[in-house]
Amino acid sequence: MSQIVEPAATRRAFVVGGIGLAASLALPRTAQSAQSPADINLAASPGRWPLVGEQNLETNVWNYNGRIPGPEIRVRQGEPVRIVVENKLDEETTVHWHGIRLSNAMDGVPGLTQPPIKPGETFTYEFTPPDAGTFWYHPHADSLRQLGRGLAGALIVEEASPVAVDRDILWMLSDWRLDSEGQIFGGFGNAMEAAMSGRVGNTVTINGALSNEVAVRAGERIRLRLANCALARIMALRFDGHKPWVVAIDGQPCEPHQPGSGRILLGPAMRVDLIIDMRGEPGRRYHVTDDFYDGLAYWLTQLAYDDKPSVRAHPLDAPVSLPRNPLTEPDLTSAEHHVLTLQGGMMGGGGMMGMGGMHGMSHRASWAINGKSMTGDGHAGMPPLLTLQLGRTYVLTLRNETAWWHPMHLHGYSFQVLTRNGSPVPHRQWADTILIPPKQSADIAFVANNPGDWMLHCHVTDHQVSGMMTVLRVA
């Protein structure tokens, strides 16, 4: 079973909220189903979209199926999916299914795993997602412009049996750099910016629109799926008056926990699933604030309670624990260990890397991993930094020597996060993208059970295309 969730339903549920709310409170939620598996069609093309919501002001974007974000694709765990991607852009593209453990040929890296999709051509992606969870899709070609102009969408893999929540909602968080006319600034790939934070924008949208409020009802339990689709913006969300439980990270269930700081930290490409019990007062509003950057806090939206009394007489207690996915536990006793050192950028002590990229493309090398800079979006003949033995457990230490944060993404795998700066990481955390603060390190572990050439790169897109990228070969 697979389907695209219709835009009307999506917008009503996420943006307007109130209509149909009572009807959706049935517990547990019933998965919508199509009777037979059908092709899903995605067309990447230029378009227009009312990002800032003012009348007659539409932003020129690039999008999938005419929408920002692209259609929410919902599929079932363990059931085959066929997605036909048509390229209506005037440049090459590919689609990467971020976080899905699939075969290498379906991973969407141009040159490395498939020929790029030329303008006017199509490519069919086929895979069977082994894991339920919150994933997303985006291009892996000309990534700065294609992602930065809006090509991204959610890929939700539903659990075999529905999770007991009143509502399951998704916030695709995107960051745009808009001018006073509401149009996207050009100038992607600025070298100075690339050597610093990357292209952080000035407008953050939820599901393709500025959000003033999200309607909620007292007493309801919401599963809120957060996905940071920004090129570079890191987010730290606070839910005033609420105590969300983190139940999954990058799609992978963890032990439910409330983050000590109360903040939900989301680097680019990261997802977090929350369970939030709406224990606010009917009729009140509560800010959701992003205060990651010092002095630049803003409120993203408000949880707006309607006037109706609580939907339940007694608050729910323990949050739901999501069923685990079929991940292979690393065998740490026999693991092979490697250190990957993240280097470069401004203010890191050594200045900018200044070295020529191994693969120049049009991007200047500002960053490196273990002294090597691979630039661009992927291409044929990228030499692997490491060759991993199929079936063996590996522990990688990701050591950030730079002055900047890096969300490091490994394709084709979910890895266990073992330690940060040598201290054990609690709550059984697995991820596909790990945010590493300046001068800090993390140890991750995984069983190299998926053969192929897999990218490992920073998901601050400017960092990726200017050198913080490498390839791990599993053979």
Ligand SMILES: [Cu+2]
């Ligand atoms: Cu980075």
